[in-house]
Amino acid sequence: MKITISNGHLVDAASGLDRIAHLHVDNGRIVATDAPPAGFVADRMIDASGLVVCPGLIDLSARLREPGFEYKATLESEMQAALAGGVTSLVCPPDTEPVLDEPGLVEMLKHRARNLDQAHLYPLGALTIGLKGEVLTEMAELAEAGCVGFSQANEALVDTQVMARAMQYARSFGFTVWLRPQDAFLARGGVAHSGPVSGRLGLSGVPVSAETVALHTIFELIRSNGCRIHLCRLSSAAGVDLVRIAKREGLPVTADVAVHHLHLTDVDIGYFDTSCRVEPPFRSQRDREALGAALADGTIDAVCSDHTPVDDDAKLLPFGEAEPGVTGLELLLPLVLSWAQRSGVPMATAIARMTSDAARIAGCEGGSLSIGAIADICLFDPQAHWVVSPATLRSQGHHTPFAQRELQGRVRTTLVGGRVAFG
Amino acid sequence: MRNPQLNDHGELQHLLSIEGLPRDIITHIMDTASSFLEVSDREVKKVPLLRGKSVFNLFFENSTRTRTTFEIAATRLSADVVNLDVRTSSTSKGESLLDTIDNLAAMHADMFVVRHAQSGAPYMIASHVGPDINVINAGDGRHAHPTQGLLDMYTIRHFKKDFSNLTVAVVGDILHSRVARSDIHALTSLGVPEVRAIGPLTLLPPGLEQMGVRVFTDMREGLKGVDVIMMLRLQNERMRGALLPSAQEFFKHYGLTAEKLALAKPDAIVMHPGPMNRGVEIESAVADGPQSVILKQVTFGIAVRMAVMSILAGGR
Numbered sequence: 001m002k003i004t005i006s007n008g009h010l011v012d013a014a015s016g017l018d019r020i021a022h023l024h025v026d027n028g029r030i031v032a033t034d035a036p037p038a039g040f041v042a043d044r045m046i047d048a049s050g051l052v053v054c055p056g057l058i059d060l061s062a063r064l065r066e067p068g069f070e071y072k073a074t075l076e077s078e079m080q081a082a083l084a085g086g087v088t089s090l091v092c093p094p095d096t097e098p099v100l101d102e103p104g105l106v107e108m109l110k111h112r113a114r115n116l117d118q119a120h121l122y123p124l125g126a127l128t129i130g131l132k133g134e135v136l137t138e139m140a141e142l143a144e145a146g147c148v149g150f151s152q153a154n155e156a157l158v159d160t161q162v163m164a165r166a167m168q169y170a171r172s173f174g175f176t177v178w179l180r181p182q183d184a185f186l187a188r189g190g191v192a193h194s195g196p197v198s199g200r201l202g203l204s205g206v207p208v209s210a211e212t213v214a215l216h217t218i219f220e221l222i223r224s225n226g227c228r229i230h231l232c233r234l235s236s237a238a239g240v241d242l243v244r245i246a247k248r249e250g251l252p253v254t255a256d257v258a259v260h261h262l263h264l265t266d267v268d269i270g271y272f273d274t275s276c277r278v279e280p281p282f283r284s285q286r287d288r289e290a291l292g293a294a295l296a297d298g299t300i301d302a303v304c305s306d307h308t309p310v311d312d313d314a315k316l317l318p319f320g321e322a323e324p325g326v327t328g329l330e331l332l333l334p335l336v337l338s339w340a341q342r343s344g345v346p347m348a349t350a351i352a353r354m355t356s357d358a359a360r361i362a363g364c365e366g367g368s369l370s371i372g373a374i375a376d377i378c379l380f381d382p383q384a385h386w387v388v389s390p391a392t393l394r395s396q397g398h399h400t401p402f403a404q405r406e407l408q409g410r411v412r413t414t415l416v417g418g419r420v421a422f423g
Numbered sequence: 424m425r426n427p428q429l430n431d432h433g434e435l436q437h438l439l440s441i442e443g444l445p446r447d448i449i450t451h452i453m454d455t456a457s458s459f460l461e462v463s464d465r466e467v468k469k470v471p472l473l474r475g476k477s478v479f480n481l482f483f484e485n486s487t488r489t490r491t492t493f494e495i496a497a498t499r500l501s502a503d504v505v506n507l508d509v510r511t512s513s514t515s516k517g518e519s520l521l522d523t524i525d526n527l528a529a530m531h532a533d534m535f536v537v538r539h540a541q542s543g544a545p546y547m548i549a550s551h552v553g554p555d556i557n558v559i560n561a562g563d564g565r566h567a568h569p570t571q572g573l574l575d576m577y578t579i580r581h582f583k584k585d586f587s588n589l590t591v592a593v594v595g596d597i598l599h600s601r602v603a604r605s606d607i608h609a610l611t612s613l614g615v616p617e618v619r620a621i622g623p624l625t626l627l628p629p630g631l632e633q634m635g636v637r638v639f640t641d642m643r644e645g646l647k648g649v650d651v652i653m654m655l656r657l658q659n660e661r662m663r664g665a666l667l668p669s670a671q672e673f674f675k676h677y678g679l680t681a682e683k684l685a686l687a688k689p690d691a692i693v694m695h696p697g698p699m700n701r702g703v704e705i706e707s708a709v710a711d712g713p714q715s716v717i718l719k720q721v722t723f724g725i726a727v728r729m730a731v732m733s734i735l736a737g738g739r
Contacts, residue, residue, distance in 0.1 A: 196630025200442070202542040202565030202604060205629060271427055272543030316521060318541030320564065 001043055001418060002026045004036065008048025008379060012055055013352035014368035023053055025375040028418035032371065044420075048379050051412055054351045055367045056088025056119075056376030058358035060256050060304035061232065062329060064090065064121075065396075066109065068097025073309035073396040078329065079118035081395035083422035085330040086378035086411040087305075088119050091362050094126040095153035101126035101137045106145035118421055120376070122364050124151040124178055127166050131155040136166055140173055148362050149176045149230065154279055154324075156184030160217060167227035176363070180232040181214035181239065182206075182280060191320045193235075193283040197266040203319060206281050211239040219246050222253065230361055231255040234300060235280035237290030244299045254361050255299070257291050258306035259332055262339040264288070264401055274315050274322035275401045278306075295353055296345045302358040305332040309397025327397035331388065333380060334407035341408075347382070375418035384410035427549055437549045437558040438731050440567040441608040449612060453577050455730035456723065462499060463725060472733045473502035476533040480506045482561070483520070483539040488698065489561055492721070493536045493570075496728035500736075502534075524548055528556060534735065535559070542566035542601075557735040565599050565628075571696050572605030574727040576613060578720050579651055582692050586610070590617040592645055592687075593636075595655035595677060595704050596626045598666075602696045603655055611635045621645035622677060625666040642677050646686040654679055654695045657704050670703045679705045684714065692716045 003025040010017040010033065017033070024032040024040055031037055062082065065073035082090055092109075094100035100109070106123050113121035125147035129135040132155075139150055150170060157163045157179070170177045187210040192198040194205025211234070219242070222229055234240060234257050243255050260278065265285050269276045276282060294300040308325025315322050332354065340350035359367030366376040387406050390398035413423030426443050430436040435448055462470055478497040480490050490506065497504045509523060527535070534557045537545045542564030549558040562568040576586075583589060591610055597603040597620050610618045611634065620631050621639045631638050639645030646652065662670040679693065693705075693715045701707050710717060 194629055196633040199628035199630035200604070200634060202563075202567070202601060202628075272546045316547070318520075318539065318544040318547055318564075320541045320543075 002040060003044045003046060003415070003418065004042035005046045005048045005053055005377070005379065008051050008053035010053050010369060011348050011351050012356070012369035013348050014055070014356040015370035017369055018348050023369065023377070025415070025418045028375055030369055030371055030373050030375050046379070046413060050381065050383070051379045052347070052382050053369070053377060053379050055355040055369055056378045056414060056416065057086050057332060057354045058089040058091070058362060058364065058367050059087045059307065059329065059332060059354070060091045060302055060358050060361060061258070062087070062090040062092060062305060062307040063095070063309065063325070064092055065309055066096065066112065067105065072311045075112055075116055077394065077396040078307070078309065079116055081329040081393065082119040083414045083416070084394050084411060086333050086380055086414050087329055088376035088378070088414060088416050089122060089362070089364055089366050090119050091122045091124060091148065093151055093153040094124050095131060095155070099126045099131050100124070100147070101129050103138065103141045103145035106142055106147055110146045119416060120364070120366070122146070122148045122362055124149050126150070127152050127157070127177060128162065133157045133159055133162055136169055139170060139175055143173065143175060148364060149178045151178035151232070152180070154180060156182060158184045160221070164221050164225055167221055167225040171225060171227040176228045176230050178230045178232055179218060180280070181211050181218060181234070183210045183213040186210035186213060191277065191281070192269060193266040193281045195266060195284060197269060201269065201272065208236045208238050208283065211236050211280065212242060215239055215242045219251060222251050226252070228252040233258050233280055233306060234291060235261060235283055235287065237287045240290045240294040240299060244294070247299065254301045256302040256304050256361070257295055257300050259303050259328065259335045259339070260306070260326060260401065261288065262292050262295065262303070263335060268401060269319070272319040273401065274317065274319055275326060275399045275403070277319060277322045277324050278326060279324040292339060292343050296343060296349065301353070302361055303336055303353045304358070305329050307395070307397070309395055310399055315399045325397070326400050327393060327395045328400070329395055330393050331400065331402055331407070333411060334409040335402070337382065337409040338407060375415055377415040378411060379413040379423070380409055380411045382409050384408065386410050427546060435734055438569050438735065439545050439549060439558065439560045441569045441572045441605045441612065442567070444612065446612050449573065449576065449609065452573055452727065452730050452734060453580060455734060456577055456726040459726040459729040460723070462729070463722070468499050469501055470499065471501045473497065473500035473736055476502045476736060477531060478502045478504050478534045478536060478732070479527050479532045480504065480536045481509060481527070481538070482507065483509050483537070483544070484562070486538055486562070489538065492724050493561060493728055496725050496732060499725070500729055500732055502732070520544070521551055524551055528552055532556060534732065536561050538562045540564055559731060559735070562601055564601065565604070566601050567605050568601040569605050570724070570728050570731055571602050572609040573731070574720055574724040575606050575653065575694060575696070576609045577723045577727050578694060578716055581719070581723065582716060583650060586613040586615050589615050589650045590619065590648060591615055591651040591653065592619040592621055592649045593653045593655065594621040594642065594645070594679065596657050596661060597622055597631070597655065598626045598628045599658065599661065600655045606653055607634055607636055619645050619649065623667070642683060643686055646683055649687045650691055652679065652684070652687060652691060652693050654693065654705050656696065656698065657700055662703070674703055678703065679709050681706070681708050681712070684709055694720060697721070
């Protein structure tokens with residue numbers, strides 16, 4: 001299949017593109033920009049006038065809920081949501097039921113995804129059996145089955161000796177360990193940022209120190225064990241400062257932030273709105289601004305949706321009992337674009353944070369429009385306005401704090417491996 | 424964000440929290456309570472304002488005392504009262520919570536009086552029910568206990584007449600206290616110039632300063648010159664652990680004794696929402712002493728709850 005995408009505004013930091021040009025795809029790969037290769041005859045022309053053409057988005061955290069939570073979401077529903085959001089690669093945390101701690105489970109999931117033939121799926125294996133923080137998983141076997149890294153998802157790794165050994169073991173094979181920095185004790189029972197809002201609403205707080213204490217521990221263990229660490233879902237200005245210092249020191253760390261943290265604060269909880277129940281919690285305005293600035297300057301390498309479909313039974317509860325998580329795959333692109341616009345960040349930089357930078361972290365294909373790259377491509381209309389209506393989202397998860405908000409930027413066409421998968 | 428307590432005309436639809444309650448509504452509730460006070464002194468202690476209405480006491484957390492005061496208030500207004508003890512223990516009961524509400528609404532309930540261990544639960548119920556049902560928060564988690572706050576304000580007004588020149592101290596476990604939060608919002612809304620919070624830092628929530636409160640960790644310092652002392656109950660399970668080493672040490676530093684009371688103004692009043700732990704947060708000599716207005720609070724509580732119910736029923 002040969003496809004020509006004509007007259008689009010190509011934006012790709014990896015290949016330095018930021019101009020209007022044609023893009024030619026053959027046999028699943030990008031083969032040329034501007035003029036087609038000699039003898040190239042397109043089977044299909046896609047007119048991209050007025051559209052931005054960028055690499056397909058790589059989402060560093062998307063829960064598809066399989067296996068085990070099919071009543072919350074399925075691969076079918078969430079893959080559809082991903083493609084509609086321009087997301088062509090999904091990194092999935094291992095907190096399924098059962099937990100992704102056995103190669104067989106990973107193979108089954110990869111097999112299911114392959115059969116669906118939609119977005120690429122890159123599972124993270126569990127770092128410890130059952131995510132219990134006690135026994136290491138067979139990381140090498142899991143990697144062979146397709147895991148791109150190892151993580152505790154939202155479960156804490158309380159035992160620092162286990163953490164140190166997990167780092168040593170992962171480093172032996174060159175694996176990256178993905179950790180969400182949160183001290184289990186300081187965060188215990190907390191459901192909202194520890195501050196004036198939680199104090200006023202009578203909600204148990206998660207202090208910023210839960211993040212900074214965990215970061216200090218992780219950095220200290222990296223210094224002695226040298227393992228490459230990806231820090232998931234930073235939430236605070238103080239945390240950002242520590243990451244900046246660690247990077248300056250040369251520690252092998254990368255970091256991401258969830259896109260909703262660029263927009264919301266604890267004040268948005270309002271009158272106990274459970275669609276603002278997320279992990280880590282929304283913090284203060286100062287924290288939100290620091291996260292945005294860090295994403296802009298690259299201290300935070302990537303932005304993800306942290307897509308987590310939650311069913312009504314688990315969400316329509318008092319705030320403290322509601323399950324954390326929001327739907328995000330279809331909102332990632334417009335929310336990043338509006339953050340960039342508000343913050344004066346160039347669109348190319350914003351797109352890089354969910355394409356080329358994310359690919360570097362996950363060590364996966366994609367995230368580039370350069371010649372020879374896999375033809376995972378997203379075409380979106382940067383001018384299209386639309387109102388988020390949870391009922392019309394393709395994801396089975398309908399809970400989002402952005403319901404009824406007007407957003408700008410809508411995906412028109414998504415290509416995966418040179419095939420038009422959406423639009 | 425629309426205030427979920429008020430209807431489109433700015434009238435009280437639900438009583439969920441004192442925060443965000445306009446000052447004139449607070450005053451109106453207190454004025455209405457005054458007129459109900461004499462009902463309780465009558466031979467026949469009933470007025471027909473809620474005749475034919477059904478009030479459902481929905482207590483997801485046990486509290487015989489509070490439930491009884493609502494029951495008495497509703498009965499004196501001639502309402503039919505249904506008491507439901509729907510205590511739930513685990514987090515998996517959420518579905519049954521909204522199911523319960525739907526079922527009771529289908530029985531033509533007019534008013535729900537809700538107590539729940541989770542902060543915000545009455546908000547969820549209020550947003551779920553139709554416009555012909557009123558919800559009264561009878562205490563949700565650590566968040567709010569608005570009728571207690573209102574009866575406390577009624578008590579202060581009864582003894583002090585005016586709020587604009589008072590210094591009020593709230594003492595003890597403020598972190599876990601919905602009463603303290605409601606009192607603080609009520610006091611600041613009514614224009615009390617100085618509200619103090621006294622307690623060890625483990626029992627003070629973050630953000631008190633933003634609520635307009637001066638924080639004291641030294642009780643003697645904090646009680647100096649105050650007009651009103653509002654003591655709080657210390658729950659048994661908090662008396663030993665990482666928040667406090669022991670009830671004895673707490674009493675020594677934060678218990679109200681005659682000697683500490685002497686630091687307040689000579690005509691200072693002592694309040695407590697009950698039930699009291701004598702010898703833990705307050706000594707008996709003070710609780711039963713001439714400055715204590717604790718039993719008055721209970722009496723006023725009935726009238727204030729009658730006032731809230733009648734205003735909600737009439738505002739529709």
